[in-house]
Amino acid sequence: MTSSLALASTTFIYALASVFYIGSFAFKKQVLAKIGFIVLVIGFLDNTVGIILRWIESYQIGYGHAPFANMYESLVFFSWTVAILYIFVELKYKESIIGVFVAPLVFLAIAYASFDPNISNKISPLVPALKSNWLIAHVITCFLGYAGFAVSFGFSIMYFIKPKKSESTSIFAKLPSFDLIDELIYQMVVFGFLFLTIGIITGSVWANSAWGKYWTWDPKETWSLITWFVYAIFMHLRMMRGWHGKNLAWVSIIGFMAVLFTYFGVNNLLSGLHSYG
Amino acid sequence: MKKNQTIPDLIWQFFCSVKLTIYTLLLLATTSIVGTIILQNGDPRQYVQEYGEGFYNLIKIFNIDDMYHAWWFLALIVILCINIVVCSIERLSTTWKVIFPKKIKFNPDRFRKLKNRQLFPMENDVHSLSTTCEKFLSKCVGKVIKEQTASGVVLYAEKGRWTRIGVYIVHSSILLLLVGALIGSLFGFKANMNIDEGVTSNTAFNTKLKLPIHLGFSIRCDDFEVKFYDTGAPEDFRSTLTIIENGKESFTKDIRVNHPLRYKGINVFQSSYGQARSSQPDSITLGILQKNTGLETTHSLKIGQQVQLPDDNGVFRLDKFETHFNFKKNDLGQAFVGTLTNKEGDSLIIGLPLRFPTFDKMRKGAFAFSVAALNQKYYTGLQVTKDPGIWFVYTGFILMIIGCWITFFMSHQSYLIEIIKKQDSESDIYISGTTNRNTQSLKLKVNSMANKLKGK
Numbered sequence: 051m052t053s054s055l056a057l058a059s060t061t062f063i064y065a066l067a068s069v070f071y072i073g074s075f076a077f078k079k080q081v082l083a084k085i086g087f088i089v090l091v092i093g094f095l096d097n098t099v100g101i102i103l104r105w106i107e108s109y110q111i112g113y114g115h116a117p118f119a120n121m122y123e124s125l126v127f128f129s130w131t132v133a134i135l136y137i138f139v140e141l142k143y144k145e146s147i148i149g150v151f152v153a154p155l156v157f158l159a160i161a162y163a164s165f166d167p168n169i170s171n172k173i174s175p176l177v178p179a180l181k182s183n184w185l186i187a188h189v190i191t192c193f194l195g196y197a198g199f200a201v202s203f204g205f206s207i208m209y210f211i212k213p214k215k216s217e218s219t220s221i222f223a224k225l226p227s228f229d230l231i232d233e234l235i236y237q238m239v240v241f242g243f244l245f246l247t248i249g250i251i252t253g254s255v256w257a258n259s260a261w262g263k264y265w266t267w268d269p270k271e272t273w274s275l276i277t278w279f280v281y282a283i284f285m286h287l288r289m290m291r292g293w294h295g296k297n298l299a300w301v302s303i304i305g306f307m308a309v310l311f312t313y314f315g316v317n318n319l320l321s322g323l324h325s326y327g
Numbered sequence: 328m329k330k331n332q333t334i335p336d337l338i339w340q341f342f343c344s345v346k347l348t349i350y351t352l353l354l355l356a357t358t359s360i361v362g363t364i365i366l367q368n369g370d371p372r373q374y375v376q377e378y379g380e381g382f383y384n385l386i387k388i389f390n391i392d393d394m395y396h397a398w399w400f401l402a403l404i405v406i407l408c409i410n411i412v413v414c415s416i417e418r419l420s421t422t423w424k425v426i427f428p429k430k431i432k433f434n435p436d437r438f439r440k441l442k443n444r445q446l447f448p449m450e451n452d453v454h455s456l457s458t459t460c461e462k463f464l465s466k467c468v469g470k471v472i473k474e475q476t477a478s479g480v481v482l483y484a485e486k487g488r489w490t491r492i493g494v495y496i497v498h499s500s501i502l503l504l505l506v507g508a509l510i511g512s513l514f515g516f517k518a519n520m521n522i523d524e525g526v527t528s529n530t531a532f533n534t535k536l537k538l539p540i541h542l543g544f545s546i547r548c549d550d551f552e553v554k555f556y557d558t559g560a561p562e563d564f565r566s567t568l569t570i571i572e573n574g575k576e577s578f579t580k581d582i583r584v585n586h587p588l589r590y591k592g593i594n595v596f597q598s599s600y601g602q603a604r605s606s607q608p609d610s611i612t613l614g615i616l617q618k619n620t621g622l623e624t625t626h627s628l629k630i631g632q633q634v635q636l637p638d639d640n641g642v643f644r645l646d647k648f649e650t651h652f653n654f655k656k657n658d659l660g661q662a663f664v665g666t667l668t669n670k671e672g673d674s675l676i677i678g679l680p681l682r683f684p685t686f687d688k689m690r691k692g693a694f695a696f697s698v699a700a701l702n703q704k705y706y707t708g709l710q711v712t713k714d715p716g717i718w719f720v721y722t723g724f725i726l727m728i729i730g731c732w733i734t735f736f737m738s739h740q741s742y743l744i745e746i747i748k749k750q751d752s753e754s755d756i757y758i759s760g761t762t763n764r765n766t767q768s769l770k771l772k773v774n775s776m777a778n779k780l781k782g783k
């Protein structure tokens with residue numbers, strides 16, 4: 051088996067998991083969500099195998115680096131982190147229906163990596179500046195952070211489509227209580243914030259060891275700081291100003307927009323030191 | 328304006344509010360976007376060309392061409408700092424008493440009103456239940472305070488009181504980071520230094536202002552090497568540097584990207600390279616063609632070195648480099664000049680003009696020499712930095728992570744178990760808890776404690 055085979059199959063398994071989750075939601079069948087979860091876990095395992103194989107293959111080619119070195123690899127890893135985080139949440143909170151809002155995100159990220167013709171899945175050599183253990187720490191923590199924000203974004207959407215009246219017969223009425231959604235959004239933001247903080251810090255330490263400056267206001271750095279500010283605002287609004295519910299869900303959605311811009315927008319629209327997400 | 332409020336009071340109140348924090352953070356976030364869109368530290372002409380004369384004036388007034396160091400951006404950061412300091416002072420006076428109380432007090436009534444309160448009957452008397460519960464509570468939570476009530480007994484225990492300090496750790500870490508940044512920008516520098524191979528220098532040039540900075544020691548570049556992947560992308564840059572202090576060689580070290588040299592608070596990074604401009608080439612790859620067989624061999628040769636010819640046919644020595652090589656009164660331009668000495672000891676001067684690679688083929692003789700490649704000298708581009716604030720910044724980093732961890736995942740929790748006598752060997756047990764954060768997980772904890780107690 052090769053990594054490309056493993057990752058291609060991962061894409062389809064994630065697609066299948068999304069279909070099951072959406073089906074469970076549309077037809078109000080709990081069983082489908084249970085199957086969806088199992089499929090998602092299988093996809094996640096396949097995803098893991100793909101990443102490990104790619105790591106090994108890079109050593110066989112002779113480049114020898116961790117598979118976090120270009121846009122393709124980072125998107126594959128992004129899917130992986132969102133998947134593991136969601137699996138964790140579903141096991142902890144035992145609410146399978148919320149998978150409807152997360153499984154498609156997992157699928158979309160890896161599908162984008164596989165199908166966008168601008169994203170090459172070649173294993174390429176590392177330029178000297180990227181050869182650092184800090185790179186691995188930086189990428190892993192940043193992506194755990196992004197994953198937390200992505201899941202929190204999915205949950206925030208839930209807040210807006212759940213009907214206000216509890217006796218409503220719409221399919222959305224089966225969603226978890228507003229209190230629980232609120233709690234979930236907050237927990238995911240906290241998780242994301244902690245890791246984004248560590249991600250920015252490891253990035254700074256790395257920049258300091260490669261270029262002698264821990265902060266240069268490079269667009270990518272600046273945007274990650276903007277994202278950090280947005281979520282810091284989120285936290286203070288909740289803890290000090292007592293914000294909850296819809297208003298706070300909006301802040302989390304804006305925060306995720308900042309994440310997306312940091313990840314994609316900066317590379318495509320602005321210029322700077324970072325060669326990929 | 329309320330009466331009896333002096334101006335300083337109003338200022339204090341202004342800085343005391345969390346609204347200010349939120350608005351300032353919002354302003355920082357939105358204005359930061361500008362600097363990622365508009366070019367920073369560019370040439371004035373670029374701005375005029377891109378945005379026109381009028382808009383360029385606006386850019387100059389607000390320093391948008393270097394906005395992260397503009398007065399208004401720094402002012403926002405200063406406001407945040409004052410905000411944190413004022414708020415912390417204001418709140419610490421009360422929080423301090425909560426964190427370090429003279430005696431831990433609790434109010435059972437408060438626990439009786441809590442939503443997460445659970446009730447279950449047990450078939451045992453108050454006394455023996457209270458010993459079981461006390462043991463349980465002290466194992467689960469911590470030191471237990473026991474008090475008699477009219478109808479039974481209450482047991483109180485708490486943990487994590489100190490975690491209330493977490494927020495202050497986070498906020499002081501931010502101050503520490505900014506202090507470190509300030510120290511760095513006042514007493515540090517960032518400079519560039521290009522050194523040709525074999526050359527020694529003690530002066531770097533400030534990246535922005537191009538002013539010379541004397542390092543207090545000299546750096547000699549002994550060697551520079553760049554390696555490429557098959558794809559042509561660079562794989563590694565390496566410079567061998569020798570530090571020279573007071574005329575004496577101190578030590579030699581190889582530096583690579585990500586592996587800088589640090590000496591006396593100054594960091595030397597590999598940042599670029601190029602072909603040495605002014606220097607004359609001093610080594611070549613020499614091609615030797617054996618005319619009767621047509622075989623060509625190559626040898627790397629420095630000025631002053633010599634090479635044995637095939638089959639013991641004598642030696643060739645590379646003598647010098649000439650910018651104007653004169654051949655029969657013609658100027659052939661740049662050339663290397665060497666001496667061929669045959670077995671018998673006769674020598675012959677041989678010119679190898681760079682512009683005419685096959686020049687020597689016209690000469691009669693068993694061998695023809697040529698310059699197959701010029702081994703150009705490189706210069707190494709070093710980035711030299713000094714940042715005495717770095718340890719403040721790194722301490723800030725560590726404190727921020729620790730502080731965030733404490734704030735997010737730890738809390739000050741207190742639990743109360745109340746045992747009320749119903750009959751001689753029948754009692755009611757109430758259990759409830761309260762916390763300053765993460766109410767949801769505390770609720771789960773109370774539930775699980777209740778279940779465990781029921782099992783006893």
Ligand code: HEM
Pocket residue numbers: 282285286289290344345348352407408410411414415418494497498501730731734
């Ligand atoms: C970006 C810079 C920040 C500024 C300017 C700032 C400022 C403030 C201020 C003025 C307060 C109210 C006063 C107080 O309770 O001491 C506050 C409260 C708080 N801040 Fe921050 N803060 C910042 C970053 C953070 C971060 C990164 C965290 C994440 C852990 C955080 C967590 C909190 C918490 C939990 C409170 C509530 C304190 C309480 O419950 O008593 N702050 N912040």
